Amino acid sequence: MRILIDVMGLDKGLEVMIKSSLDALDQKDFTPIFVGPEDQIVQLIPPSLKNKVEIIKANDWIKNDESPVMAIRKKKDASMVRALYALKNGEADGMISAGSTGAILAGASLIVGRIKNIDRAAITLILPGFKGRTIMLDVGANVDISADLIGQFAQMGSSYAKVLLETDKPRVGLLNIGTEEGKGNDLCIRSYDLLKESDLNFIGNIEPYDLLSTDADVLVTDGFTGNIALKTLEGTTKTFGRVLKDITKRSFLAKVGVGLLSIEGKRTIKVLEIDKIGAAPLLGSKKPIFKAHGSSTGDQISAGIVQLIDFIEKDVIRDIEKSMGE
Amino acid sequence: MRILIDVMGLDKGLEVMIKSSLDALDQKDFTPIFVGPEDQIVQLIPPSLKNKVEIIKANDWIKNDESPVMAIRKKKDASMVRALYALKNGEADGMISAGSTGAILAGASLIVGRIKNIDRAAITLILPGFKGRTIMLDVGANVDISADLIGQFAQMGSSYAKVLLETDKPRVGLLNIGTEEGKGNDLCIRSYDLLKESDLNFIGNIEPYDLLSTDADVLVTDGFTGNIALKTLEGTTKTFGRVLKDITKRSFLAKVGVGLLSIEGKRTIKVLEIDKIGAAPLLGSKKPIFKAHGSSTGDQISAGIVQLIDFIEKDVIRDIEKSMGE
Numbered sequence: 001m002r003i004l005i006d007v008m009g010l011d012k013g014l015e016v017m018i019k020s021s022l023d024a025l026d027q028k029d030f031t032p033i034f035v036g037p038e039d040q041i042v043q044l045i046p047p048s049l050k051n052k053v054e055i056i057k058a059n060d061w062i063k064n065d066e067s068p069v070m071a072i073r074k075k076k077d078a079s080m081v082r083a084l085y086a087l088k089n090g091e092a093d094g095m096i097s098a099g100s101t102g103a104i105l106a107g108a109s110l111i112v113g114r115i116k117n118i119d120r121a122a123i124t125l126i127l128p129g130f131k132g133r134t135i136m137l138d139v140g141a142n143v144d145i146s147a148d149l150i151g152q153f154a155q156m157g158s159s160y161a162k163v164l165l166e167t168d169k170p171r172v173g174l175l176n177i178g179t180e181e182g183k184g185n186d187l188c189i190r191s192y193d194l195l196k197e198s199d200l201n202f203i204g205n206i207e208p209y210d211l212l213s214t215d216a217d218v219l220v221t222d223g224f225t226g227n228i229a230l231k232t233l234e235g236t237t238k239t240f241g242r243v244l245k246d247i248t249k250r251s252f253l254a255k256v257g258v259g260l261l262s263i264e265g266k267r268t269i270k271v272l273e274i275d276k277i278g279a280a281p282l283l284g285s286k287k288p289i290f291k292a293h294g295s296s297t298g299d300q301i302s303a304g305i306v307q308l309i310d311f312i313e314k315d316v317i318r319d320i321e322k323s324m325g326e
Numbered sequence: 327m328r329i330l331i332d333v334m335g336l337d338k339g340l341e342v343m344i345k346s347s348l349d350a351l352d353q354k355d356f357t358p359i360f361v362g363p364e365d366q367i368v369q370l371i372p373p374s375l376k377n378k379v380e381i382i383k384a385n386d387w388i389k390n391d392e393s394p395v396m397a398i399r400k401k402k403d404a405s406m407v408r409a410l411y412a413l414k415n416g417e418a419d420g421m422i423s424a425g426s427t428g429a430i431l432a433g434a435s436l437i438v439g440r441i442k443n444i445d446r447a448a449i450t451l452i453l454p455g456f457k458g459r460t461i462m463l464d465v466g467a468n469v470d471i472s473a474d475l476i477g478q479f480a481q482m483g484s485s486y487a488k489v490l491l492e493t494d495k496p497r498v499g500l501l502n503i504g505t506e507e508g509k510g511n512d513l514c515i516r517s518y519d520l521l522k523e524s525d526l527n528f529i530g531n532i533e534p535y536d537l538l539s540t541d542a543d544v545l546v547t548d549g550f551t552g553n554i555a556l557k558t559l560e561g562t563t564k565t566f567g568r569v570l571k572d573i574t575k576r577s578f579l580a581k582v583g584v585g586l587l588s589i590e591g592k593r594t595i596k597v598l599e600i601d602k603i604g605a606a607p608l609l610g611s612k613k614p615i616f617k618a619h620g621s622s623t624g625d626q627i628s629a630g631i632v633q634l635i636d637f638i639e640k641d642v643i644r645d646i647e648k649s650m651g652e
Contacts (some may be wrong), residue, residue: 051352065506105414130565140503177466177553180391185469185550208554209561224511225554227503228534232558235535239456 001029001308002054002092007036008061008079009099010301011050011294017098018044020298024305025052033092036061036085053324061099062152065292070101080104084111092310094288096279096304098296105141115317116154118325120145121151121284123291124160125230126307133162136175136211136219137283139226150174150220154200156283158219159323163314165217173206174217175225180205187222192286195220208232235319279304279309281321283285283320289314327355327635329378329551333362336385336627337620343424344370348394350631361409361420362387366467368471384408387425390620394428398436406430410437415611419615422591422605422630424622431467434611439641441482442648448479449549449612449617450486451556452633455538461487462537463503463543463609465552473516476546480526482609483544485649489640491543499532502550504560505566506531513548514638525542532557534640605630607637609646614638 005021007014014036021032022045034041035056045053058079062071075081078097080179084107087095097104101123107119108114122138134155142149154172154274161170175193176184181192192266195202208229221229279292279300292301333340340362347358348371360367361382371379388397406425410433410602413421423430425451427571434440434447448464461483468475480498488494496587500517502510507518509531521528526601532540547555605618605626616634618627 029514029547130568143503177469177557184392188550207561208557209557209564211561212565213561224503224514227550228501228554229558231503231534232537232555233562235533235537235539236559236562238535241539242456251411 001312002031002033003082003305004035004056004086004092004095004122004310005305006079006083006095006097006099007034007041008058009097009294010292010296012296012298014040014179015044016298017301020301021305022046022049022075023217023298024302025049025303027306028309030305030309033086033087036079037258045299056086062103064100064194066100066103068100068106069110071103072107080107081111082192083216084108084289087289088112094290094308096290096292097278098292098294099302100176101140101291103319104291105282106281106291108289111285112289114284115286115321115324118156118284118320119149120152121228121282122156124157124283125226125281126164127211129214129217131213131215132217133165133221134214134216135164136221136226136230139223139230140279141221141223141226141282145187145222146185146322147194150187150222151192151194151198153220153283154195154198154202154218155323156320157220158200159320160281160283160316161217163316167217169201170217171203171215172200172218172220173203175208175219175221175229177207178205179207191220224277279307281308281316286317288317328357328358328359329631329634330382330418330421331427331631332362332405332409333367333422334384335423335620336618336622336639337424338622339365341370342624345625347631348372349624350355350377353628356631356635359412361412362405367465382408384586388429388649390426392426392431393614394426397426397429397434406433407437409629410434410615413615414438417438420616420634421432422616422618422634423625424605424618424620424627427466427617430615430617431608431627433641434615438615438626439612440610441612441647441650444610444646445475446483447608448607450483450550451552451606452490452608453537453545455540457539457541458544459491460537460540460545462492462547462552462556463607464547465556467549467608469548469550471513471548473513473520476517476548476570477520478511478522479609480521480524480528480544481649482646483552484526485646486607486609486642489642489645490636493543495527495545497529497541498526498538498544498546499529501534501545501547501555502531503533505533506530517546518578529535531623548584552572556650590638605633607652609636609644612643612644614643638649 007017010017032055038057064079083095109229122142124137125139127134158170178187279290282289292304333343336343359380364383386403388404410420411625448468450463451465453460484496502514607618618630
């Protein structure tokens, strides 16, 4: 298994991107192919791993404020562009990047290509939850879209769910501000009608209250709404973590309290490993591409790579191609 | 101070609506005017409070699945309609309802009327947070709107913030999926341009990560996006509560841990009293109207009534009228 790692784009720097990629070797066996400035990468590989990794030189990178399409077309020596071409040319089985979302989407379309009958690729997320995992899409790629695209997302999500969640008839829900039919904005109302008429196992509208406790195996939404929900979820989680930290700093008793809690709570909290939501597949791309947040921690990058390898091992893309009539 | 309480529409029933309204008397002095089925209301008032409350008879109510405009027009004997007319006719200083959001918005427009130069009323929420409170709107009233309306929300929110948060130049943020200019959907991009050109103190895009730790005094968004963010926030909070409960049920040590934590954490957690987000004003209405969730707890209803009285005491509506050029 060969994995391309775009070392540029992570807020914490390429040191963390490289170190956390190497940490993932503890969980999965693969060959990391680091793409970026060779001098810096070489210095960050421990001597014992020198023979285990490969490097593709790239002396430029794409920033978040650049025009995605222009950057992908013009910056031939950017790490993301080099990685995308290596992926397209079959030099690796998959790639991960924490760089510009717009650029990687543009690159997935322009360089790697989309699965037949899919108009746009979507960013997908595996939500943990009390009733099992939920595949949510789109969580950030496509804003201002049509109900037809929501239908494609539902189809791709269902294919993915069959493989990943091992369920025959994945339950598909629509993220909305009310459970009743007719609720929501124009896009929701049109999408509801379309999903109801489809051959998918549509279970209706799902409110964001239930993001972590939904019966849905697949939760579809547009990229703007999905990104709002995802970032609210993450922000709230972080805030709670900060509250706990703040309390324990001020009080020894509270520290003991958190200690006792964490000993006993590990199993339950495992269900809700929000921090382990490391990276998400671009569903619709012809080859496996995972996108991590720019603000990801090292643990999130490691987890993202493990998820990517799992995605490749289960050959999710072949399954989507079949379902889309290839 | 006279407050109309629509007793119908709360999931937990009118018993809880009435009891929690009476509980609010411990915090604020006011005359509750219960609007609904007289026989049932009478039975739920303790003898000692009989002289403290009033009742307006209403034998019907508006359900969530009814057409809001039709229901407001046709159901003259519905509790919400009777309350809205009593408010319009000056029989009370404000009203609260946990009934249909669509109906109360329609009623606010058709019966009570809007402030001059405001096209639509918005549902507002006071977000608690580490850096102080934030007035967020719209959190559920208006989906599929224009940038002009976002501009009006910003103006109303600023007026409210001057009074409620006692700040001269309220900082206005736009809820968006990225901080940079040019991010987001078409509505966000247009709204950004409009707010940048306005005389408001616009501080740019705010990501949902920062909902509980933003510098913004006012956070504007459309009602669909705002409702998604709000319900995600509430759902995540509830999930964490459930996790704690689940852990403490299984383990005595964990119970001791939570006990120690809650003794020491009270002050910090007070900042984040999400459960105390009881109800929200319909900003833009000519008279004070607060809308509570149908799924509210008794504590949330009590807190909502206290917030409503505060809103009336601080004469927020007069301030908005002035700012809108009345």
